[in-house]
């Protein structure tokens with residue numbers, strides 16, 4: 568068996584920084600690439616020097632070619648992952664997902680990379696009426712971000728068919744955990760709420776709070792990626808939901824956070840945001856059956872670990 572060498576794209580981002588740490592902990596030869604557009608050096612500061620870091624934009628062929636040298640597997644996370652930011656900057660969103668991915672796939676196929684597992688998004692399901700999202704539902708992307716992430720999946724399939732490389736897409740739902748940025752105007756809901764509540768302020772919910780999400784702790788996402796990357800059979804452009812499979816409303820989230828943080832906040836409600844979807848829960852039976860994936864981290868435990876890390880930062 569040839570030795571594994573993993574490239575993590577978007578290595579200085581939230582999820583990428585966890586994948587890199589896990590690979591290094593497992594003693595895997597690791598390379599990372601990032602242009603620091605949304606990622607931060609601080610996210611990988613303590614592992615700096617322990618892996619080869621390529622700094623640059625994957626939309627540039629030179630950067631992609633340098634990053635894939637000698638690599639056997641790629642966990643492809645680089646992208647600018649925000650629905651509202653994609654509405655404000657659709658061209659940037661398109662390049663960060665589509666141009667960067669296609670440029671990476673070309674370089675990887677030419678360099679003999681065996682497999683790419685790429686981050687896809689539940690945003691592809693849009694407001695599909697199905698309460699539980701199965702991978703065979705007709706996609707209904709509602710935002711430039713969703714269109715770009717879905718297009719990435721289609722490119723993954725096309726490259727698996729037309730080039731000597733195997734690509735699979737793993738659709739995440741709402742990932743949370745340490746090192747997720749709480750301070751940007753585009754921040755995800757969990758770090759934003761925790762950081763407001765730790766500062767003694769009530770969380771702000773867009774809409775009535777009945778909207779629900781499938782929140783997944785980042786360690787489960789890392790596992791899902793590595794299981795897919797090492798799967799014994801080709802993925803051939805297949806799409807898998809990688810999530811907890813459990814639905815939590817934003818009102819329930821605030822209740823749960825009050826219990827984790829020992830607070831008693833009532834959320835403030837404001838107008839719903841354009842492009843936001845109402846309900847999102849994954850059916851994870853395909854990943855369970857074909858990849859033997861299961862989410863393992865309890866939601867409350869994940870919130871506690873996230874809150875501890877935000878308190879310490």
Ligand SMILES: NC(=O)c1ccc[n+]([C@@H]2O[C@H](COP(=O)([O-])OP(=O)(O)OC[C@H]3O[C@@H](n4cnc5c(N)ncnc54)[C@H](O)[C@@H]3O)[C@@H](O)[C@H]2O)c1
Nearest residue numbers: 577579580581582602603604605606625645646648686742
């Ligand atoms: N966080 C979630 O809940 C979630 C849900 C569904 C899908 N995803 C997907 O997971 C992936 C990682 O998300 P995240 O939450 O860690 O986001 P993040 O913003 O923390 O990380 C993305 C990283 O990619 C880098 N990057 C962006 N464009 C690049 C480019 N052209 N070249 C090189 N690097 C580039 C950024 O600097 C950043 O470090 C994304 O592809 C996202 O679409 C995330």
